[in-house]
Every structure is written in structure tokens, then in C-alpha cells.
Amino acid sequence: MYSRTNQFGLNEEQKAILDAADQFGKKELYPLAEKMDNEEWWPEGIFKKMGDAGFIGLTVDTKHGGAGMSYLQAGLVCQAFGRWNHAIALSWVAHENLCLDNIYRNGSQYIREKYIPGLCSGELIGALGLTEPGAGSDVLGSMRTSAVKDGDHYILNGSKTYITNGSIADIILVYTKTDFKKANKGITAFVVETNNPGFKIISKLKKMGFRGSQTNELFFEDFRVPAINMIGKEGEGHITVMNGLDFERAMIAPISLGISERALEISIEYAKIREQFGKPISSFQMIQSKLADMYTWVQSVRALVYTVLSECDTIDKKDGGRGQIHMNTAASVMHAASTCNKVLDETVQIHGGMGYMWESEANRLYRASKLLEIGAGTTEVRKMVISKGLLH
Numbered sequence: 001m002y003s004r005t006n007q008f009g010l011n012e013e014q015k016a017i018l019d020a021a022d023q024f025g026k027k028e029l030y031p032l033a034e035k036m037d038n039e040e041w042w043p044e045g046i047f048k049k050m051g052d053a054g055f056i057g058l059t060v061d062t063k064h065g066g067a068g069m070s071y072l073q074a075g076l077v078c079q080a081f082g083r084w085n086h087a088i089a090l091s092w093v094a095h096e097n098l099c100l101d102n103i104y105r106n107g108s109q110y111i112r113e114k115y116i117p118g119l120c121s122g123e124l125i126g127a128l129g130l131t132e133p134g135a136g137s138d139v140l141g142s143m144r145t146s147a148v149k150d151g152d153h154y155i156l157n158g159s160k161t162y163i164t165n166g167s168i169a170d171i172i173l174v175y176t177k178t179d180f181k182k183a184n185k186g187i188t189a190f191v192v193e194t195n196n197p198g199f200k201i202i203s204k205l206k207k208m209g210f211r212g213s214q215t216n217e218l219f220f221e222d223f224r225v226p227a228i229n230m231i232g233k234e235g236e237g238h239i240t241v242m243n244g245l246d247f248e249r250a251m252i253a254p255i256s257l258g259i260s261e262r263a264l265e266i267s268i269e270y271a272k273i274r275e276q277f278g279k280p281i282s283s284f285q286m287i288q289s290k291l292a293d294m295y296t297w298v299q300s301v302r303a304l305v306y307t308v309l310s311e312c313d314t315i316d317k318k319d320g321g322r323g324q325i326h327m328n329t330a331a332s333v334m335h336a337a338s339t340c341n342k343v344l345d346e347t348v349q350i351h352g353g354m355g356y357m358w359e360s361e362a363n364r365l366y367r368a369s370k371l372l373e374i375g376a377g378t379t380e381v382r383k384m385v386i387s388k389g390l391l392h
């Protein structure tokens with residue numbers, strides 16, 4: 001019998017966190033998934049609801065309003081949300097890890113006190129603004145958004161695209177160039193408030209999957225941000241980016257795991273009830289072979305994802321962005337994403353024509369899975385990180 005609660009290697013506390021997030025996901029998030037996908041609809045107030053239930057600010061200490069959890073524990077919540085509503089899981093991870101965890105780790109005491117409690121309660125929604133229309137894989141070298149010092153402020157000009165939560169965010173961690181002479185360096189990060197003049201949402205982007213998660217192109221026009229809102233030092237944003245990317249990759253991988261688990265679950269259910277040639281299709285050895293492969297793939301992802309999340313908990317947080325952890329977080333997110341795509345390919349195949357229908361859950365998961373090979377650095381970029389480490 002297949003059981004999602006078969007979580008090898010987890011202690012009682014970790015199992016309890018996974019179970020609590022799973023129950024919340026099934027009850028509160030799953031019923032929203034179909035409408036979000038059909039209408040590209042975002043359920044207003046869901047961050048507050050997740051915050052009230054204790055699922056936000058997980059890796060932040062309790063003094064700042066967080067839960068003081070490890071990355072592995074937070075990853076278990078992400079896995080459970082990925083099972084039941086991957087669009088909310090993506091928006092959650094953009095808020096929780098790409099924005100909140102990064103600001104918490106790298107922000108000044110002033111920034112921590114001003115923004116972290118609201119972000120932890122879900123009253124403030126966060127986003128990360130790194131990618132630009134001309135700056136994707138070469139995000140640092142090709143960055144064009146500028147920040148020019150003007151007294152005790154900086155003036156921002158430029159656009160950011162593919163920004164998850166862009167249109168619903170109150171706070172964005174934005175990367176800018178303060179020195180164009182320094183190729184991949186000369187990058188400076190700021191926390192910006194989106195209700196200030198000069199911030200514009202140019203468009204809501206229409207996607208093939210994760211459709212309820214809001215993705216936008218944003219524009220900053222003579223946008224004034226106080227110098228005190230800088231994260232780290234001027235010109236050292238590249239360190240924050242690379243460091244943050246490792247934790248981001250480790251924390252996004254559980255979304256692939258959660259989606260894969262759900263896909264296996266619905267494939268088993270469908271194989272048992274769909275009859276052809278007078279028998280359930282689960283009685284055919286070729287279908288059994290697919291299910292056995294899918295189970296094995298999912299278990300291999302689980303092992304790597306948990307191991308790398310645990311590794312994130314043991315390293316000095318300043319050591320992200322280089323060395324073994326840089327390779328391992330790239331390996332984790334790459335393996336989880338490519339496996340998720342294989343699992344979903346078989347999921348649709350097992351569902352036959354039903355899997356090709358837009359409204360089926362198998363189809364919704366299939367359309368989502370491709371993003372996991374693109375966002376947070378593409379498969380090719382992940383391979384570049386790993387091979388560079390191997391050949392160094």
C-alpha cells in the first residue's frame with residue numbers, strides 16, 4: 001500500500017510538522033487549486049491564514065516573530081503545500097525564503113525590526129526582484145536596473161520581470177547596479193515598499209502552469225528608496241544573491257517532491273478504478289512497471305532533498321554560494337525537477353486521454369512541472385554550477 005506518510009529518516013517532531021502542514025494543505029489549500037488554475041485567481045488573505053496557522057516565518061527566530069525552525073523542517077512544510085496546491089507553495093516560497101529568509105539573514109537590525117514581524121505574520125507579503133527582461137541566466141552581468149545615490153536616498157530606474165508575487169507584494173528585495181563598471185559586481189540590494197511613488201506593475205504574465213501564483217513585470221521610475229534600506233554593503237549584492245540562491249534551491253526542491261508524491265498518488269488511484277479489457281489497468285504489467293519506477297524516483301528525490309536541506313542547517317549561513325553546498329543545492333533542485341517531469345510524464349500516460357484534458361489534476365500538475373526546470377536557475381545553469389565545482 002502506498003502511503004504519503006511513509007517518511008523514512010524523519011524524527012517524531014519532523015513527522016508532526018509534515019503531518020500538520022499536510023492536513024492544513026488538504027483542508028485549506030487544495031480546495032482553491034482548481035479555481036486558481038482556471039482563472040489565474042489569487043485567493044486574497046491566504047498569507048494571513050497561513051501566518052495565523054503558524055506556517056510563515058519558519059526559519060526566523062521567535063524573537064522576531066518567527067518559528068525558529070530548521071531548513072529541513074521548513075522544507076517539509078513546503079513539500080506538503082506542494083502536494084496540495086503547488087501555486088500557493090510557489091508564492092509561499094517566494095515570500096518565505098526568497099524574500100523573508102534572505103532579509104532576515106542579511107538585513108540590518110533596523111530592517112529586521114521594521115519588516116520581519118509583518119512578513120512573519122503574513123500581514124506583509126514579500127517578493128524577490130532579481131530577473132530582468134535582458135538578464136536571466138546572466139543575471140548579474142546583464143543587470144540594467146540602476147540605483148544612484150542622492151543624499152540619504154538612492155534613486156532606482158529599470159524593470160524586473162517574471163517576479164512571483166510582484167502584484168501582491170508589499171515588500172520586494174530588489175537587486176540593482178550601483179557601479180556599471182564592475183561586470184558581475186557593483187550590485188546592491190534594497191528592501192523597497194511597493195506603495196511608494198515610482199513603482200509600477202507593467203503586466204500580469206499568463207503562464208502554462210502555476211497559474212494562480214501571480215507573476216509580473218515591474219517597473220521602477222525615479223523610485224526613491226532610503227539608503228538605510230540597503231541589504232549588506234553597497235557593491236556587495238552579488239554575495240547576497242549567490243548565498244540566497246543556495247537556500248532558495250534547497251527550499252524549492254521540496255515543491256517538486258510534493259507534486260511528484262501527489263502525482264504518484266492520483267496515478268495509483270486512477271489505475272485501480274479505470275477498467276479496460278474487462279480489468280483495472282493496474283492489473284497490466286506495463287502500468288505496474290510505471291508505478292514502480294515512479295515510486296523509486298520519488299524516494300530518490302526525497303533522500304537527496306532531505307539530505308541537502310539538513311546540510312543547509314549545518315553550514316555557517318555565510319558559507320552559502322560557494323563550495324560543496326553550492327554544488328549540492330544545485331544537484332538537489334535539478335534532480336527533484338527533472339524527476340518531477342519524468343513522474344508527470346508517466347502520470348499523464350497512465351491517465352490516457354483524461355490526462356490530456358485541461359481540467360484533470362494530472363494535467364494541472366503536468367503543466368506545472370516544466371517551471372521547476374527553469375526557475376531559480378535553469379537545468380543548464382545548475383549543471384554549470386555542479387561541473388564548475390567538480391573541475392575546479
Ligand SMILES: Cc1cc2nc3c(=O)[nH]c(=O)nc-3n(C[C@H](O)[C@H](O)[C@H](O)COP(=O)(O)OP(=O)(O)OC[C@H]3O[C@@H](n4cnc5c(N)ncnc54)[C@H](O)[C@@H]3O)c2cc1C
Binds near residue numbers: 162
Ligand atoms: C513562473 C516564473 C517565476 C519566476 N519567479 C521569479 C522571481 O520571483 N524572482 C526573480 O527574480 N526571477 C523569477 N523568475 C525568473 C527565473 O529565475 C528565470 O526565468 C531563469 O533564471 C532563466 O532566465 P531566462 O528566463 O531569462 O532564460 P535565459 O537566461 O534567456 O535562458 C534561455 C535558455 O538558454 C540557456 N542558457 C543560458 N545561458 C546558458 C549557458 N551559459 N550555457 C548553456 N545554456 C545557457 C538556459 O538554460 C535556457 O535554456 C521566474 C521565472 C518564471 C518562469
